[in-house]
Amino acid sequence: MSSKSIVNGHRMRKRFGQNFLNDSNIIARITRSVSPKETDRIVEIGPGQGAITEDLVGAGAKVTAVELDRDLIPWLVVKFEKDTNFDIVNADALKTDFGAFVDDEPLRIVGNLPYNISTPLIFHLLSFSGAIKDMHFMLQKEVVDRMAAGPGDNNYGRLSVMTQYLCQVIPLFIVPPESFDPPPKVDSAIVRLVPRTEVDTLLDESFFATVVRTAFNQRRKTLRNSLKPLLQNVDVASLGIDLSLRPENISVAEYVALANHLVEANKAQ
Incomplete structure (x- = not known):
């Protein structure tokens, strides 16, 4: 134009x-x-x-x-x-x-x-x-x-x-x-x-946004690789989410669960 x-x-x-x-x-x-x-x-x-x-x-x-x-x-x-x-x-x-x-x-x-x-x-x-x-x-x-x-x-x-x-x-x-x-x-x-009048509870909304942004910044990589900076010293086996998947393969609810798990894991350290 x-x-x-x-x-x-x-x-x-x-x-x-x-x-x-x-x-x-x-x-x-x-x-x-x-x-x-x-x-x-x-x-x-x-x-x-x-x-x-x-x-x-x-x-x-x-x-x-x-x-x-x-x-x-x-x-x-x-x-x-x-x-x-x-x-x-x-x-x-x-x-x-x-x-x-x-x-x-x-x-x-x-x-x-x-x-x-x-x-x-x-x-x-x-x-x-x-x-x-x-x-x-x-x-x-x-x-x-x-x-x-x-x-x-x-x-x-x-x-x-x-x-x-x-x-x-x-x-x-x-x-x-x-x-x-x-x-x-x-x-x-x-x-x-x-x-939405009801949403899944987030322990840290800002961190949730960081997890999602970090995951999709390298969307062709697996979650294990794209989220590597956030997964240090975290027991990933207890996540209940397949980190060999790419970012576009997990749901909104799973991103919420993932972010909350990482918040809890960081608090426990």
């Missing part, structure tokens, strides 16, 4: 990864998937020119838009100036404290996420999962495939494990490139993430 592309009078910014949704059928389908209500507290990430925002606000939900591109702010302010249930924040979603938006209702997050920041942004949002009711995202289809993949699938990796530990991942439908202006070079997909 050229950084000089102009859509509806707005100069597109390549560094923001902007592709504006302009397919009314897809917009309506997304709105039906979200099913916004007057009682909802919605935070929309990257509203662009307000294609989805219009439906969310029109449903009566209290909507806060988080937009990084300052050039879009005045345009959106004018577009929604009569809507008292809309406000906008000029901020980087990667650095935003989403907990600050919570009032009487848990947050519902909606966003057409830029491909270049989608994975780190998902990890950032998962840190607020206790304050979130659900999330509906438009992402690169490849990212949704990775989030939803199970053990044994080539797409199964760190993003799969960390997301599925905290959320139920529900892929909804594919959005073709021609639904955007300018069209991206890849298919997109809509996914629903629902934070």
Whole structure:
């Protein structure tokens, strides 16, 4: 995409990864998937020119838009100036404290996420999962495939494990490139993430993240080799997990059990 592309009078910014949704059928389908209500507290990430925002606000939900591109702010302010249930924040979603938006209702997050920041942004949002009711995202289809993949699938990796530990991942439908202006070079997909009300207990969440990251950093190696720095002085025979397997071959629950075992083993030393 050229950084000089102009859509509806707005100069597109390549560094923001902007592709504006302009397919009314897809917009309506997304709105039906979200099913916004007057009682909802919605935070929309990257509203662009307000294609989805219009439906969310029109449903009566209290909507806060988080937009990084300052050039879009005045345009959106004018577009929604009569809507008292809309406000906008000029901020980087990667650095935003989403907990600050919570009032009487848990947050519902909606966003057409830029491909270049989608994975780190998902990890950032998962840190607020206790304050979130659900999330509906438009992402690169490849990212949704990775989030939803199970053990044994080539797409199964760190993003799969960390997301599925905290959320139920529900892929909804594919959005073709021609639904955007300018069209991206890849298919997109809509996914629903629902934070779990109950999760397997972790003794150390930070260490769990370290175990998963370390395992998949060398995904072609066996777990025994990829996790070698973390397995020193640990009785691996008592793990109950086959460490001759590769990282993509064990489940989320097994990663939890593995991390907890290593925490306990380190305490005993």
